[in-house]
Amino acid sequence: MAGITNRAFRKICTNWGAQFSFTEMISAESVIRNFKVVEKMLPKDESNVAIQLFGNEPKTLAQAAKLVESYAAWLDINAACPVKKVIKKNSGGALLNDLERLGKIIESVKSSVQKPVTVKIRIGFEKNILDQIIHRCIKAGADGIEVHGRTVVQQYSGKALWDLKLSQYGIPIAVSGDIFEIEDFHKALEISGAHSALIARGALRKPWIFAQITQKRTPRIEEIKEIFTKHLKMQIEDEGENSIYKMRQYIAGYTHGMRGAREFRERFMKLNKLEDMEKFTEEFFNSFLMNECNDKVVEWIEESLDRRCCT
Template sequence: MDNFPLKIKSNYFLAPMAGYTDKPFRKLCREFGCGLTFSELISVNAIYYKNKKTLKLIERDITDKPYCIQLFGSDERLFLYAAQFVEPFCDCIDINAGCPAPKVIRAKAGSYLLKEPKKLISITQTLRKHLKKPLSIKMRIGYEKINPVELYKELERSGIDFITIHGRLKSQYFKGEVDYNHIGQINSVLSIPVVANGGIDSFKKAQQVKRITGCEYLMIGQAAIGKPFIFEDLNKKVDTNRDLGFVKAVMKRHLQYMIDFWGDTAIRQFRKFFHAYLKGYPNIKRFNNMINNCSTNNEALNIIDRIEVNQLTPKEQACK
């Protein structure tokens, strides 16, 4: 971890995920040993207008360090304004060049920047010139076709400190085959650290991705939703099956963090996590229905207490 521009205790990072990676979830993943966290993508325009909800989304827990704030936009001046505004509240600024959401693409931001590499490079150069903290980019391997190697070299020359590559095209959204070979090719030509991302859901898979890409640093997205303890597994170099008692305790801790942060509305945002925590367990339909129909945080805490399923893990069930 010597060549990484931030002091990190683990080389497994939590991916930025809109609607998921808020302060409570980042704090939880950190407690399980995640090495670096990112805010969800934050609009540079919203920062300019000091949108209250946006400002809440960049809040971090004191234990959540180092922490990157990820920005998206297309106007260079607004980008610079937003980056300078958020710089005191984080340890690194990350440029989003990967988001495929239609709303973001229409605004010529996110992965659209891969179609306008000159603009992306210019934004990068400007930010680098004016920011003191590390600067990174998270990008896809291409919009519709694979990026030329020269683009990555230009980005490196523009002064970014590390780069995260999600090994899918914009057109693949979040599913489908991940091109680890391309990530490996880029890792072999750049001097800055390359973080490999896409499809890493176990220690076994992480080993495989490290082998193919040669990357020391890995980023985990969807696999951490409902399984924040994946970071503990990765750090301990094991793949575990946690028992239901453990999972329920994590669910309650997570919901409590959300209540502390979001107040009465926590339950609304927690439901999706609830479903993810129980995914794969048998006979959980009635608990999913209960959480969907409950309206207060206290009810939700009670529902977690009442969860009872066959104590076998999803994997053991499958073997039966």
């Protein structure tokens, strides 16, 4: 996810059991023109991370793929993004309107790298032409595909389509869209016939969703507190003290459903220093743990009073 899945967040998700992840989408032109800036987005001390590139020119994408190949587990081409700025340049989801070009891009990238090449698509630009898109990707040599079950025009409206009959194509295809809970994960896999499933917004809401799926466990508040503190430190270690504001976008997930979370988030959004964020987070989680503990004692007293009244 652009702006979200930086190194620190990818590592958090991996620690929670995500089996693979993707970089934010990276412009192929920037890779060629501005490698120093782009390098920060590339995987470092990580495994199983695909690098996602976007662009429109087969040659440019091939050249960029070659430059980043050594950092990647595999290369991924974005033919799904609905953002206007990207569409205007005939990149991302716009490629679904020009399957010939998409095919040429895949062929060109495939011939320039040794590692596998996958393609992220939607079911079509305006209407569902999934079968046609998949056949074009396969013909061009794609090693795998990820499908977000909406059209580009739909953006995020309506429900993602899971009934995609993906097992018929003979290459690994992942399903994406509206997987927020463990049940969604299993249903999406079953209904789509996909080889694997991707979780995007669900991970932002709950990075431990991967542990719930792969280890059947939900972390305790204490553990969530520790992970958030670790996440804060990782963000700063990786991108420097000035990048701390980025942690604001993750706080809603970590405190989802907790009493007093809204007030906490509002105040957290105004903090600019690691020490302040650490201290304030520690206080919030500790007070929550105390309240939880008090609630348990009150519940226990009430239960024992009930028992006494009834006997």
